[in-house]
């Protein structure tokens with residue numbers, strides 16, 4: 001079956017007709033809570049972003065553990081830069097070397113397939129990050145479903161926009177379930193062959209900045225990953241992998257994130273001159289039932305376990321979030337606005353595919369979707385409390 005723009009438009013109209021209610025203002029706050037009240041969250045249609053997420057700590061107090069802006073216009077006008085504060089990123093998450101690829105994919109776009117050149121928005125215009133200058137984080141999604149504990153957003157991404165081929169109709173559905181569980185499902189269909197990689201770009205601080213240090217030392221991470229994608233000084237994949245064994249990248253046994261950050265300095269895993277993590281970890285299991293990554297705070301006691309159908313995890317430890325001449329004020333419920341989001345005070349965990357798979361077919365991971373292949377993404381985030 002071949003989809004056309006008209007089919008997409010019809011799908012969108014049908015989706016809108018069943019929406020209860022519709023949201024017109026892209027910055028309108030949508031408030032959800034799980035049936036048992038164990039988890040609460042706020043969303044905006046702009047970027048299909050999560051602006052706040054509250055779960056209970058070990059003292060039974062709710063804490064807002066996602067970074068964000070209290071001034072919602074900053075999600076749109078980029079007054080504090082384009083920070084990717086908890087939106088959906090797409091059409092192709094993460095980096096694409098030289099903003100170039102072929103379909104079918106070939107190493108460094110050197111193959112005989114049709115060549116595409118998309119908008120380059122990083123490293124002086126030498127690569128593409130998160131879908132280009134106007135990625136899915138910078139677009140008004142449509143609310144197509146809303147209940148007291150769930151919301152679905154839909155985006156029609158037109159053929160040629162940012163240089164990508166084909167119309168894509170993308171949907172994300174967030175559901176807050178009892179026992180502090182957040183379920184996220186994404187689905188996309190395309191009417192031509194095109195690379196698709198979506199992710200959620202949530203910035204976590206499990207203490208809600210209610211910790212005297214805010215350096216992630218209290219954050220313990222465990223990830224079932226034996227290797228990362230090898231990258232150059234601009235974080236562009238070079239075609240191979242780095243084994244984590246014997247390096248600060250080894251989170252197979254749980255350890256402190258903050259205490260591992262300084263040990264990365266000689267390796268510059270997050271790029272030239274950078275200390276911290278900004279790496280694509282490949283999971284060694286994808287049984288879709290057991291957590292592949294867990295993180296908890298020894299301060300708040302809040303623990304996150306992630307079950308996913310994705311094969312990789314991008315870990316970013318907020319290595320360059322602080323800009324002294326334009327600092328980002330924290331939300332009021334995180335000690336703001338007179339305190340700021342500092343470097344290495346937060347961590348992004350993106351469930352996704354292999355970074356730049358569209359230029360690295362030797363990995364055997366196919367990032368091309370289209371009329372005969374729909375895109376799907378599903379992850380479950382379960383929160384609990386650990387008491388020390």
Ligand SMILES: *[C@@H]1O[C@H](CO)[C@@H](O)[C@H](O)[C@H]1NC(C)=O
Nearest residue numbers: 070071072073074077079080
């Ligand atoms: C929010 O930010 C916008 C743009 O920077 C500014 O014009 C507006 O005054 C701010 N609103 C508040 C309530 O601070």
Ligand SMILES: *[C@@H]1O[C@H](CO)[C@@H](O)[C@H](O)[C@H]1NC(C)=O
Nearest residue numbers: 098099100101108115116117
């Ligand atoms: C980058 O992409 C452009 C446009 O496709 C191409 O002309 C150029 O050769 C590419 N550069 C490298 C270094 O691959």
Ligand SMILES: *[C@@H]1O[C@H](CO)[C@@H](O)[C@H](O)[C@H]1NC(C)=O
Nearest residue numbers: 122123124125126233234272
């Ligand atoms: C971008 O260009 C500036 C000015 O030429 C240079 O200082 C900087 O190193 C370049 N950055 C990258 C990532 O190439």
Ligand SMILES: *[C@@H]1O[C@H](CO)[C@@H](O)[C@H](O)[C@H]1NC(C)=O
Nearest residue numbers: 215217258259260261262263
């Ligand atoms: C990491 O190194 C910096 C700079 O030397 C230091 O200020 C900081 O305390 C160190 N962090 C940890 C967790 O040891």
Ligand SMILES: *[C@@H]1O[C@H](CO)[C@@H](O)[C@H](O)[C@H]1NC(C)=O
Nearest residue numbers: 079081320323324325326327
């Ligand atoms: C820091 O903020 C200033 C003022 O907005 C801006 O000119 C500068 O480019 C920013 N620096 C970096 C490294 O992003």
